Amino acid sequence: MPEKILDDISHRRYNPLRGTWLLVSPHRTKRPWQGQQEVSPSKNTLPEYDPSCYLCPGNKRAQGDINPDYKTPFVFVNDYSAVKEEQAEYKQEGEPKDLSSLLLRADAVTGKCYVLTFSPSHNVTLADLSPAEILPVVHTWTQIYSAHLSPKSPLSAISVPKTVTRAGNAISAPNAQYKWMQIFENKGAAMGCSNPHPHGQIWTTTGLPEEPTLELEQLMKYRHEHGGKSLLTDYAKLEMEKVERIVFQNTSFLVVCPWWATWPFEVMVISKEHKRALVDLNEAEKLDFAEAIAEVTRRYDNLFETSFPYSSGIHQAPLEGTDEEIEASHFHMHFYPPLLRSATVKKFLVGYELMAEPQRDITPEQAAARLRDCGGELYRRYLV
């Protein structure tokens, strides 16, 4: 394979999903590390219920609300929402041609922020859960997404079973039509997570944010230039032929360390067929998606025998958009984990990365090989 040489030389790889480049320096992992180390509790010593945790069932939250005694994923509006449904009006002054309007430009943003607990147990993570236990999380995501879809979206015609709504869940029609819903999780203190209780967030805004804008542009361009085909369907097919970047797959989903991965053990969960959003997945496909999440998070924990930090997020069709934008969207999930060498040494994306271009050390092929090799039971099950 002529590409084998990329294990040894510095090169740039192109990310066709964002239209950007990154620098790969495979020989760099040889340098010694004398820098910051993460604190890593390798054994889980958390209680199943923590009376001081604002996410545990029955506990009081910051604004005084009491969590119900929930058994399945529980959703509420973030007590410290980054965007809100109501706020004072703001309209930028000045003529559009004024220097001020050009160089000091602002737009108001409204929206809604939810918190979603994955389990009533304080001391588990997605890695501890089976696909069947993750499935209710996927159902709840689908339901929230569906409840916020524009009535004009072709996706809004797809009916979503409401079986998972429980008393206390705050999923309700929003005050305004928002454009984008970002479902994400910050897992672990190294990724800014301030509460170990398993949970994710959902931020919904009037504007289409930068990352989905970049991806949507690239997806639409590819679709246009390739007779209506999806970049990610073609990419998934190519990776299934090449094999070397595959971490795991089932009938509906492919898990790869993408060719253009920035983070050391970054993976992408891609729907093999063209699905636009969560609502496009049938029950079997949702379970396949839950299994893919279980496989990624368990392998992550097994890799360095630690509760592996990461940020993950789902990219799918905007809540409101042109038909072309919605049709070009391709459902997928990103996992960005910072650890590089061990449970305590992470990769810093700092000076060069911030000022010039993202840079990685080990190749995505090396990362995939290691993640392929650490499937099986969760390492913690064997610890006494």
Place this chain on the structure above:
Amino acid sequence: MPEKILDDISHRRYNPLRGTWLLVSPHRTKRPWQGQQEVSPSKNTLPEYDPSCYLCPGNKRAQGDINPDYKTPFVFVNDYSAVKEEQAEYKQEGEPKDLSSLLLRADAVTGKCYVLTFSPSHNVTLADLSPAEILPVVHTWTQIYSAHLSPKSPLSAISVPKTVTRAGNAISAPNAQYKWMQIFENKGAAMGCSNPHPHGQIWTTTGLPEEPTLELEQLMKYRHEHGGKSLLTDYAKLEMEKVERIVFQNTSFLVVCPWWATWPFEVMVISKEHKRALVDLNEAEKLDFAEAIAEVTRRYDNLFETSFPYSSGIHQAPLEGTDEEIEASHFHMHFYPPLLRSATVKKFLVGYELMAEPQRDITPEQAAARLRDCGGELYRRYLV
């Protein structure tokens, strides 16, 4: 001021230098913080000379080289360079129209990486140095930049005094003509710095990286649409009228928390007049630049009475480029510091930021007011 309302509502601000947006949520700093805290030694307990430091004068480095007994900034080729001058040849196979060439695209990169110590003393930082002591660093940067300029660049005609070259400094003509030189510093363990000895890095590559590409596009567009004027000259003028985002200024340089700052206390050092690169600065302007760096780093340390972590970097004209690219370049320096609330609580740019769009909590105006207020002597001078 109608913009006062932006202290209270969520909004997006436009970054005209990158052509991108970010989300600002000023009310969010009210939330309590239970997450990761940085370790912060508030008193400097480092020795002036550390026998185990590979950057101290007279010590041995990783590949066996011995540092000279240097007194002024000392430059050497990074023992673990991310890019190298020589490596095996790589040319991507396949027709440009093949799916593989499109979706698994790579280019070889060569280049040269330098390390530059700012001082022989192990236990100082830029914040401890006077403008006159920082000036030799500016001279060395200028000299390295000048030594790598393409002979075809209009900038290569400008002569740079060679007075600062010392025995041992490894500044030499590169093997190939590189396009971009990224001068940067990672300061502090929180920014991935593995050695407290004051130093920065210089990475030089065959390709133009992502960030300078974005900025150059925007600068060229503005120049084209505004009769040859520089976006940053106009921006600096506007900020001098508005005042509220100014941290410090002298004759040649303006230090602002830019309207579009992402990091909590991000600042930008902008040349008030249109300067394309380090070589365009005369001696007085170089001293003004050194003073601006001294003012930023000292204020940073004073803010939370800690050795403040940051990544900084210089953006200027590419080493090789079209006349238009070189003329549109506007010399400036970015400082990206992660601390938000105190010496131990940082802002994490994680889930939402990585998946959707950068998000900040305090406004740049609030940040500027605080940095304006903490000039004066370095706090450490008063500690016993």
